[in-house]
Amino acid sequence: MNAFDGMITGFQVALSWEGILFVLIGVIVGTLIGMMPGLGPISAIAIMIPITYGMDPAPALVMMAGVYYGAVFGGSTSSILLNAPGISGTVATAFDGYPMAQQGKAGKALAIAAIASFFGGTVSVIMLMLLAPALSSVAISFGPPAYFALMLMGLTAISSLSEGSTIKAMIAAVAGVMVVTIGIDPQTGTQRFTFGNVNLFDGFDFLIIALGLFAIAEVCMLVLNRKNRSLSDDQKLGSLKVTRADLKEMSGPMTRQSFVGFILGVLPGAGATIASFISYIFEKRISKNPEEFGKGSIKGLAAPESSNNAATSGAFVPLLSLGIPGSGTTAVMLGAFLVLGVQPGPLLMTDRPEIFWGIIASMYLGNIFLLILNLPLIPYLAKILSIPRPLLISLVIMFSLIGVYSISFNVFDLYMLLVFGALGFAMRVFSFPAPPFILAFILGGMMEQAFRQSMTISNGNLAIFVNSPLPLSLILIALLSLVIPGLLKWRSRRKLANM
Amino acid sequence: MKKTMLTTILAASALVFAGCNSEESANESTGESGAFEPSKNIEMVAPAGAGGGWDTTAREVARVFGETGIIEKNMTVINKEGGGGAIAWAYIHGQDDSPYNLFVSSPPLMFVPLNGQSEYGHEDFTPLANMIADYGAFAVSADSEWEDLNDLFDQMKEDPESVTVVGTSSPGSMDHMQFVRIAKAAGVDPKKIKYVSDQDGGALTSVLNGSVDVFSTGVGEVVEQVRAGNIKVLGVTAEERMEGEILSDFPTAIEQGIDESFINWRGFFGPPNMDQAAVDYYEEKFKELSESEEFAEVRKKYGWNEMYLSSEEYEEFLNNEYKEIEVLLEEIGLGN
Amino acid sequence: MPLTINRRIALILFVIAAIYLFLSFQLPNYPYAPVDADVIPKGLGILMIILSIALFFSKAIETEAEKEKRNIPKKELLVLLAVFAMIFLYILLFEIIGFVIMTAIFIFFCSWFLGYTKWKSNIIVSILFPLGMYVIFVFALGISLPKGILPI
Numbered sequence: 001m002n003a004f005d006g007m008i009t010g011f012q013v014a015l016s017w018e019g020i021l022f023v024l025i026g027v028i029v030g031t032l033i034g035m036m037p038g039l040g041p042i043s044a045i046a047i048m049i050p051i052t053y054g055m056d057p058a059p060a061l062v063m064m065a066g067v068y069y070g071a072v073f074g075g076s077t078s079s080i081l082l083n084a085p086g087i088s089g090t091v092a093t094a095f096d097g098y099p100m101a102q103q104g105k106a107g108k109a110l111a112i113a114a115i116a117s118f119f120g121g122t123v124s125v126i127m128l129m130l131l132a133p134a135l136s137s138v139a140i141s142f143g144p145p146a147y148f149a150l151m152l153m154g155l156t157a158i159s160s161l162s163e164g165s166t167i168k169a170m171i172a173a174v175a176g177v178m179v180v181t182i183g184i185d186p187q188t189g190t191q192r193f194t195f196g197n198v199n200l201f202d203g204f205d206f207l208i209i210a211l212g213l214f215a216i217a218e219v220c221m222l223v224l225n226r227k228n229r230s231l232s233d234d235q236k237l238g239s240l241k242v243t244r245a246d247l248k249e250m251s252g253p254m255t256r257q258s259f260v261g262f263i264l265g266v267l268p269g270a271g272a273t274i275a276s277f278i279s280y281i282f283e284k285r286i287s288k289n290p291e292e293f294g295k296g297s298i299k300g301l302a303a304p305e306s307s308n309n310a311a312t313s314g315a316f317v318p319l320l321s322l323g324i325p326g327s328g329t330t331a332v333m334l335g336a337f338l339v340l341g342v343q344p345g346p347l348l349m350t351d352r353p354e355i356f357w358g359i360i361a362s363m364y365l366g367n368i369f370l371l372i373l374n375l376p377l378i379p380y381l382a383k384i385l386s387i388p389r390p391l392l393i394s395l396v397i398m399f400s401l402i403g404v405y406s407i408s409f410n411v412f413d414l415y416m417l418l419v420f421g422a423l424g425f426a427m428r429v430f431s432f433p434a435p436p437f438i439l440a441f442i443l444g445g446m447m448e449q450a451f452r453q454s455m456t457i458s459n460g461n462l463a464i465f466v467n468s469p470l471p472l473s474l475i476l477i478a479l480l481s482l483v484i485p486g487l488l489k490w491r492s493r494r495k496l497a498n499m
Numbered sequence: 500m501k502k503t504m505l506t507t508i509l510a511a512s513a514l515v516f517a518g519c520n521s522e523e524s525a526n527e528s529t530g531e532s533g534a535f536e537p538s539k540n541i542e543m544v545a546p547a548g549a550g551g552g553w554d555t556t557a558r559e560v561a562r563v564f565g566e567t568g569i570i571e572k573n574m575t576v577i578n579k580e581g582g583g584g585a586i587a588w589a590y591i592h593g594q595d596d597s598p599y600n601l602f603v604s605s606p607p608l609m610f611v612p613l614n615g616q617s618e619y620g621h622e623d624f625t626p627l628a629n630m631i632a633d634y635g636a637f638a639v640s641a642d643s644e645w646e647d648l649n650d651l652f653d654q655m656k657e658d659p660e661s662v663t664v665v666g667t668s669s670p671g672s673m674d675h676m677q678f679v680r681i682a683k684a685a686g687v688d689p690k691k692i693k694y695v696s697d698q699d700g701g702a703l704t705s706v707l708n709g710s711v712d713v714f715s716t717g718v719g720e721v722v723e724q725v726r727a728g729n730i731k732v733l734g735v736t737a738e739e740r741m742e743g744e745i746l747s748d749f750p751t752a753i754e755q756g757i758d759e760s761f762i763n764w765r766g767f768f769g770p771p772n773m774d775q776a777a778v779d780y781y782e783e784k785f786k787e788l789s790e791s792e793e794f795a796e797v798r799k800k801y802g803w804n805e806m807y808l809s810s811e812e813y814e815e816f817l818n819n820e821y822k823e824i825e826v827l828l829e830e831i832g833l834g835n
Numbered sequence: 836m837p838l839t840i841n842r843r844i845a846l847i848l849f850v851i852a853a854i855y856l857f858l859s860f861q862l863p864n865y866p867y868a869p870v871d872a873d874v875i876p877k878g879l880g881i882l883m884i885i886l887s888i889a890l891f892f893s894k895a896i897e898t899e900a901e902k903e904k905r906n907i908p909k910k911e912l913l914v915l916l917a918v919f920a921m922i923f924l925y926i927l928l929f930e931i932i933g934f935v936i937m938t939a940i941f942i943f944f945c946s947w948f949l950g951y952t953k954w955k956s957n958i959i960v961s962i963l964f965p966l967g968m969y970v971i972f973v974f975a976l977g978i979s980l981p982k983g984i985l986p987i
Contacts, residue, residue: 036971039978042548047976050558143710147701167893171848171886174879178855181876184583186696188865189614189669189833190872193858198589201582201616223918224911226949269699318704323723326700328548335555341800346727390949391960394942397922402968406978408580414926418919425915429905430844431897446699452870453695457663457711460869577979670867694867832866 003130006349010357014365018059023362026063027369030070035078038207038403040087041071041312042329049336057340058355062362064336068329069121069312069363072272073370076113076305081106081384082396084215086403089272089308091210092280095435096293096300098218103296106382111242112298113305114374116254120306121367123258124265124313129360132321133349139266139318139326144453145465147269149474151447154274156478157281158436169436172427176440177448179204187452199412204420206273208404208413209441212420213427213434215400219393220425226389250302253283261307265314268326269446272308272315277439279307285481294435313363320344320356535598535776540573544602546587548580552633552717556765557603559797560630560788569787583607583672585617592619594770598777601627605765606673609821613828614671621821625773626813628785629766631798632806635677635736636718636749640706641729648734648755651713652685659691665702665711670694671833677736677761678715680827681752684759689831706730717763718746719802736761743802762820764806766813782810840905845891852887856880914949921945933983938965 013019026048033044044067052060075087080097093113100109127135142150158173182193183203194200257279264275283303284293293300318324323345325331337344342355349356387395404417427434458464466472545557554576561574579587584607594600604621612620637648645651655662666674675694683689697705706714707729714721714730718737722745724730735741735749738760752759767785769778788794789807798805808816828834859876921941929937943961951957972978 033976036976039976043976043978047978050562140704140707142701143705143708144695144697144701145710165893165895167886167890167895171883171890174883174886178876178879178883181879184616184669185872186669186698188868188872189616189671190863190865191616192862192872192876193855198582198585198617201585202580219918220915223915223949224907268704269701322729323727324700324703326704328700331551331700338801343723345723346729347723388951388953390946390951391942391957393918393949394945395960395964397918397945398938398942398964398968401922401925402972402980405980406972409578409979410581410586411926411930415923418922418926422919429907430840431901431904448875449697449699451875452868453697455870456693456695456868459660459693670865690866692867 006353006357007129007361009353010359010361013058013354013358014062014361018056019062019358019362020365022059022063023066023366024369026066027070027073027366028373030067030072031074031370031374033067034071034074035086036406037078037084037086037399038406039071040075040089040329041068042332043406044068044071045329045332045336049332049339052336052340055340057342057352058358060340061337061342061355061359064333065316065359065362066366068333069309069366070370072309072312073114073117073121073374076117077110077381078399080109080113080301081381082215082399083218084396084399084403085207085210088206088210089276089311090304091206091214091273091438092276092304093301093308094214095280095304096295096297098214099294100296100298100301101382101385105296106385107378108242108246109296109301110378110381111375112246112250112301114371114378115242115247116250116302116305117309118367118371119254120258120261120308120310121313121370122364123255123306124262124310125360125363125367127259127262128313128316128363132317132360135266135317136321136346138263139268139322139324141470142267144450144457145468145471146474148447148450148454149465149471149478150267150270151443151450153474153478153481154278154281154443155440155447156482157285158439165431168432172432172434173436173440173444176437177444179209179437180441180445181448186449187456199410203445204416205404205407205413206442207407208417209420210438211400211403212417213424213438215396216417216421217424217428217434219396219400220421221428222389222393222396226393246298249298253279253299253303254306257283257303257307258310261310262314264307265311266317266326268318268324270311271327271329272311273442274446275311275314276304276308277442279303281439316359320348320359322346323348535774535780537570537572537599537780539599540575541570541599541601543574543576544587544591544600545576545578546580546584546602546604548578552605552765553584553603554578555801556631559801560603560767560794563788563791563793563797564784567788567791567793569791570784583611583616583668585611585619588617588619588624591768591770592623596772596774597770598773598780601767601769601781603765603767605633605763606820606824607668608768609817609824610668610672610676613821613825614669614833621768621817623771624768625771625778626810626817627767627769627778627781628789628810629764629806629808629813629816630785630789631765631803633763633765633803634718634741635674635681635761635763636716636721636732637678637681637734638706638714638716638721638724638730638732639712640709641731643712643731645733647750648681648685648752648757651733652682652687652757655682655687655692659688660693662713663693663695663711664713664715665695665697665705666715667696667698667702669696669698671828673763674715676824676827677763678713679831680761680823681734681736681757681759683827683830684752685757689827703730718749722746722802737804738762741804746802762806764808764816764820765803766808778810840897841893841895842891845887848887848890849884852880852883856884917948918945921948929983930981931983933985934980935965935969935985936983938968 030044033039048067072089075090076093079085079090079094080101083094083098085091085094097109184201185192260279261275264270280303283299284290315330318326319330325334404413454464543557543561545554547553557576561576564570564574591602608621611617664678668674679689705711726745732749734752737751740747859873859880862873865871925941939961946957972980
């Protein structure tokens with residue numbers, strides 16, 4: 001069966017009344033859970049598993065898929081409005097989404113996020129449809145050395161993530177990696193910097209850091225500025241009208257980052273969070289006015305939003321075509337398949353084509369539903385910002401506390417949220433940028449593990465990173481991206497001097 | 500991506516099937532007559548996030564208990580993730596003699612404390628019953644030149660540096676030690692085994708693309724890949740051939756002349772000082788569950804093997820296992 | 836050489852890096868990894884020490900905008916401290932007293948403390964928000980939140 005016949009089968013499933021109904025239920029539940037503090041796709045899927053008991057597998061799985069990408073779609077709302085990411089995949093969304101909302105363009109920011117998500121979701125479904133079987137070889141081509149090189153590539157961008165002092169950005173980044181070394185080291189089982197405290201054995205959850213450094217630190221700033229009136233008094237919430245010029249501006253990043261996000265989603269272990277960061281950096285690096293990033297840039301918002309949604313569909317490639325869950329979320333998704341008596345894997349496409357293609361076809365539908373459902377909601381969501389400052393501050397604090405508590409049900413983590421909140425505030429006050437810290441935290445840990453796995457495999461021989469083409473080319477790209485901007489600067493300076 | 504994976508898994512530890520409350524473990528004692536009958540909801544802790552083996556077992560057991568009416572009171576599952584189980588174990592340990600707090604566990608209840616990562620181990624809890632058994636599998640890429648375990652182990656004896664084993668957990672834990680146990684019995688120097696841990700879901704990938712050579716994991720993880728012809732299983736740690744399509748094709752280590760096995764047992768425990776009347780009650784109920792048709796269905800669905808052990812048998816089994824693992828860890832210098 | 840704010844931060848960072856580095860050297864040895872658990876931390880510690888020295892001797896002068904950022908009146912700092920203290924109390928008590936009651940108390944007092952004077956709407960929000968969250972989490976999603984002393 002080729003992709004075309006497959007899609008016909010798929011649409012027969014997706015466009016049946018059952019298919020439409022369950023896609024709709026899936027995306028609605030997914031969006032709502034995604035908007036809840038701390039609850040992301042994984043809890044959304046796990047919550048829905050018992051509901052599918054005894055259901056026909058095709059509509060049930062179509063619904064579960066809807067829950068998954070719906071949750072990623074919904075996760076951006078609190079990032080944009082409150083600077084409090086509800087899920088880790090939307091931390092980068094806050095970089096430009098929140099400043100935009102603060103400038104009185106909350107409606108527009110939410111609309112751009114919705115459109116970018118829709119675009120990323122749809123483009124990646126097309127790729128999923130055409131390339132799923134072919135891409136399964138990409139999914140398994142990355143070994144530890146290649147992952148190391150990929151993370152290295154991401155880390156070289158640290159300097160571009162901040163303005164002002166490069167030393168301070170570097171300090172923030174090194175501190176981020178220091179924090180990630182806390183916990184039990186997977187390669188040796190050694191406890192590092194845990195002081196024997198069992199709460200530290202697993203290290204810090206990414207969301208604790210993100211909510212602390214962004215949401216709680218922002219709360220502190222709001223407290224200091226609480227006498228400024230709330231936005232609604234002096235500024236309009238802004239229409240959600242996205243102009244043609246806006247669309248034109250976001251079309252480039254959306255298209256590029258849908259591809260980037262999809263490919264990173266395909267790689268086991270990378271996923272939506274890393275994809276959104278890499279896409280953000282990518283766009284900032286190639287942008288003609290990188291100084292706009294972080295201050296409410298449309299590109300800076302569209303890039304991570306299209307990327308994280310594209311990565312979500314990308315994650316279905318190894319799951320559906322190989323039966324390999326590349327992330328915690330797809331691992332739970334795999335569980336949902338098994339409960340329904342469906343084993344994802346290389347044989348799924350031939351054994352159960354109605355499921356394989358039905359899920360893919362339903363994603364087109366789901367993305368359209370998400371856009372149609374979300375756009376009318378935006379004006380109501382944006383009204384959150386017209387809540388008077390003191391009340392809004394209390395509510396954001398609660399949002400962050402519930403978010404962290406529902407991750408682990410561990411009060412210790414709440415204290416840590418407070419600690420990282422204080423750290424985030426101090427960093428703002430003394431002009432240390434937070435994004436390098438977050439980026440280093442997320443890439444640094446994986447980079448260390450990949451490096452040491454590689455070294456064990458090669459018995460300590462560094463040549464493993466240059467012996468095969470994939471890691472070698474990634475490392476070269478990383479080096480070039482460090483050297484080229486410097487060279488360009490040097491050349492233009494010389495030109496100026498010669499004039 | 501360790502952190503994101505943890506993030507997502509942790510996020511799901513939120514799950515509880517029905518609204519229940521963890522604080523509610525009053526110290527009601529057993530009835531005057533000496534026989535125990537629960538008078539309120541029972542809390543079942545899965546010491547991990549949603550979706551894993553512990554979680555699935557706990558939820559299926561709770562569901563079948565409810566649906567069959569073997570236990571009439573509600574059994575609610577709560578997830579307590581963290582420290583590879585240590586946080587949940589510390590929590591249960593604090594319940595002292597409550598007959599309403601059970602938890603599900605498996606060999607990590609020994610590995611984690613033996614690696615110095617939990618204050619409490621199996622001897623600190625009251626074993627109620629073991630329910631199922633699972634086994635380890637050693638898989639290699641389909642185009643590997645090794646055809647059986649002996650090929651692999653011969654190569655490891657000759658040139659230990661050329662073979663890397665990958666597992667999901669850290670060294671000294673289950674994936675590592677099940678391999679060490681079988682390899683040692685085959686005459687491989689256990690100190691020369693190269694093991695890497697991949698907790699981000701990349702272990703199978705690394706075997707498929709040739710970065711590493713052997714994948715040490717549970718049999719459930721490999722069946723589909725074997726069916727698709729991507730990998731082959733050189734041996735499993737079961738004592739005799741397993742039943743089932745594909746599964747029955749996997750040769751055991753024992754039939755390849757390596758006299759060693761490893762059982763990934765999974766069973767239920769209560770707090771340290773659980774009353775004997777309550778132990779008897781649960782033991783009986785778990786036995787009934789294990790023999791029920793409904794649970795047989797569940798076992799079939801997940802490919803689990805039946806292995807019921809009563810409280811007493813369980814304790815003895817655990818103590819023997821513990822000693823073996825302790826000696827092995829000591830030998831490779833990871834003992835604590 | 837005046838002790839500017841950046842120099843003071845550099846000194847603090849130096850001390851933290853030194854402690855981190857010291858702890859890295861205490862990490863136990865694991866016999867089977869060519870790159871052991873202590874290698875990266877040692878590298879990070881040294882890097883941080885170098886960076887803190889670089890920050891200390893860096894010639895960059897604070898811009899006006901940066902100075903403005905850390906110009907916080909003492910009184911405001913106390914307000915912030917009070918908010919942190921309230922969050923701390925919340926965390927300390929909410930598993931015991933229960934989610935709904937503590938959240939209601941927190942929202943009401945925190946908003947009031949920060950200058951929200953419409954006490955009627957304050958009461959309404961502080962009751963409805965926690966109740967709504969509790970209902971959604973516990974009854975709709977089946978995720979337990981501490982109920983504490985309330986018999987829900």
